[in-house]
Amino acid sequence: MGIQGLLPTLKSIMHPRHAQEYAGKRAAIDTYSWLHKAVLSCSRDLCHGRHNDKYIDYCMRRVQMLRYYGVQPVLVFDGGSLPMKSDQEIKRARSRKENLERALEYERLGNHSAAYECYQRAVDITPAIAFRLIQVLRQENVQYVVAPYEADAQLVFLALNRHVDFVITEDSDLIVYGCPQIFFKMDKHGQGVGFQISDITANKDIDLSDFTKQMILEMCIMSGCDYLPSLPGIGVKRSHGLIKRFRTYQKALKHLEAKGVLIDPQYEQGFHRAILTFRHHRVYDPVKKEMVHLTGVPSELDTNLDFLGPHLPQTTATAIARGEVDPTTFESFQDFSSSGRLVADSNATVQNGVSNKKVGFSAKKNLPAINSSRTHQHHRSGSRPCFQLSDLKAALVSFLISWGLVCILLACNPQVESLV
DNA sequence: CACTAGGGATACAG
DNA sequence: ACTCGTCCCTAGTG
Numbered sequence: 001m002g003i004q005g006l007l008p009t010l011k012s013i014m015h016p017r018h019a020q021e022y023a024g025k026r027a028a029i030d031t032y033s034w035l036h037k038a039v040l041s042c043s044r045d046l047c048h049g050r051h052n053d054k055y056i057d058y059c060m061r062r063v064q065m066l067r068y069y070g071v072q073p074v075l076v077f078d079g080g081s082l083p084m085k086s087d088q089e090i091k092r093a094r095s096r097k098e099n100l101e102r103a104l105e106y107e108r109l110g111n112h113s114a115a116y117e118c119y120q121r122a123v124d125i126t127p128a129i130a131f132r133l134i135q136v137l138r139q140e141n142v143q144y145v146v147a148p149y150e151a152d153a154q155l156v157f158l159a160l161n162r163h164v165d166f167v168i169t170e171d172s173d174l175i176v177y178g179c180p181q182i183f184f185k186m187d188k189h190g191q192g193v194g195f196q197i198s199d200i201t202a203n204k205d206i207d208l209s210d211f212t213k214q215m216i217l218e219m220c221i222m223s224g225c226d227y228l229p230s231l232p233g234i235g236v237k238r239s240h241g242l243i244k245r246f247r248t249y250q251k252a253l254k255h256l257e258a259k260g261v262l263i264d265p266q267y268e269q270g271f272h273r274a275i276l277t278f279r280h281h282r283v284y285d286p287v288k289k290e291m292v293h294l295t296g297v298p299s300e301l302d303t304n305l306d307f308l309g310p311h312l313p314q315t316t317a318t319a320i321a322r323g324e325v326d327p328t329t330f331e332s333f334q335d336f337s338s339s340g341r342l343v344a345d346s347n348a349t350v351q352n353g354v355s356n357k358k359v360g361f362s363a364k365k366n367l368p369a370i371n372s373s374r375t376h377q378h379h380r381s382g383s384r385p386c387f388q389l390s391d392l393k394a395a396l397v398s399f400l401i402s403w404g405l406v407c408i409l410l411a412c413n414p415q416v417e418s419l420v
Numbered sequence: 421c422a423c424t425a426g427g428g429a430t431a432c433a434g
Numbered sequence: 435a436c437t438c439g440t441c442c443c444t445a446g447t448g
Contacts, residue, residue, distance in 0.1 A: 001438045001439065001440085002438085002439095004424090004425090005423095005424085032437070032438065033438090033439095035437090036431095036437095036438075036439070037431070037432065037439095038432075039432085040431060040432040040433085041432040041433050041434095042432085042433090043432090054432085054433070055432095057433095058432080058433085077437095078437055078438080079437090080437090081437065081438095085437095085438090088438090089437075089438090092437085092438080093435070093436095097435090117430095120431080120432085124435095124436075124437075125437055125438090126436050126437075127436065127437080128436075129437095130437085150437095150438090151437095151438095152438095170439080170440085171438080173438095226438080230424095232424090232425095233423080233424060233425090233447070233448070234424085235423065235424050235425085236423095236424095237422075237423060237424085238422095238423075238424085238448095326436075327437095328436060328437085329436070
């Protein structure tokens with residue numbers, strides 16, 4: 001994922017930071033990076049189509065941790081997938097299926113640890129799994145938005161338009177998309193590494209002092225990205241050298257061809273499409289309440305932009321953003337009867353006992369109970385469902401939750417005492 | 421020598 | 435038929 005080897009070359013401008021240094025700021029969170037780790041604790045249940053609250057607890061603990069340090073989180077979810085990545089996703093789906101079969105086989109033989117390892121590689125983070133979390137976010141008044149396509153672009157849109165101050169993620173693609181401020185690899189204690197684009201001129205390993213945004217974009221694509229594999233033997237260092245010398249990817253490719261490197265005739269067109277995909281990705285504008293491009297498409301650009309995925313009408317885009325309909329099937333999430341499928345079973349049998357009521361987040365005993373009936377009314381009223389801006393109730397709730405957390409932290413982490 | 425690509429170990433939770 | 439791994443080490447290549 002992302003750009004292989006990019007973050008290590010930027011090590012000199014990546015600084016250790018703590019969530020409390022972002023107090024008073026708003027953060028957009030790449031929720032997939034949380035879910036990916038969170039599902040490991042209950043991958044067996046999820047593979048069998050059974051619900052398990054553990055992954056929700058994982059995410060909510062992080063939400064509460066951020067709130068405790070005064071950071072206001074906005075959770076961003078992935079939406080539909082792009083046709084450009086379809087062949088890669090077929091491979092991944094096949095790999096998951098193979099791992100699931102192996103898990104079942106190990107389990108039959110009684111080797112539970114080996115089975116568990118395979119289950120972890122077999123988990124599929126479906127929109128239904130994300131939806132369970134979204135339901136809890138609504139109850140707890142946490143802001144969220146489901147992107148029409150890639151979450152990465154949505155995160156950067158929120159940052160560029162000042163809806164948030166920074167982005168929390170694990171993915172180096174955020175740099176390629178042009179995100180000004182990023183908090184990488186944040187752990188459960190709030191420790192991670194900070195990055196800001198304004199430091200880029202001071203980088204040591206590779207010299208980017210005279211690089212424009214466009215040159216950084218082209219350097220990253222040339223080193224191999226999700227939308228275009230790299231030429232053999234070309235990584236970050238060599239693509240950096242090429243772009244530094246020739247300034248544009250067209251000239252760099254000409255040079256390689258003159259040197260005798262044979263380049264697929266489709267490659268240059270693919271390169272152009274990759275650039276456009278990063279620059280003009282489709283995102284949801286929570287103010288206009290409609291689908292827009294990450295950055296405006298110039299009028300002189302006559303290229304067909306079908307590879308960005310279809311443009312969706314306003315009502316559909318909003319329903320997706322609010323998490324009311326599945327971004328891949330457009331089916332309503334109200335009905336849970338389809339979520340009880342045993343993934344391993346090709347006959348798609350429906351399990352008993354998973355299609356009913358209770359899906360709520362079991363609040364910790366130390367934390368105050370939250371009145372969910374009022375929040376539901378709020379949601380029904382339709383005033384601002386998916387992107388609830390700060391209101392008094394949320395502030396009060398987060399204050400109470402913070403106090404609960406203070407008690408927990410005081411009990412198990414003596415370092416925090418100095419804060420109070 | 422610098423760099424890229426691929427394999428192995430590993431993750432979460434309590 | 436429903437969404438993305440990553441780090442470290444090393445062999446092999448330009």
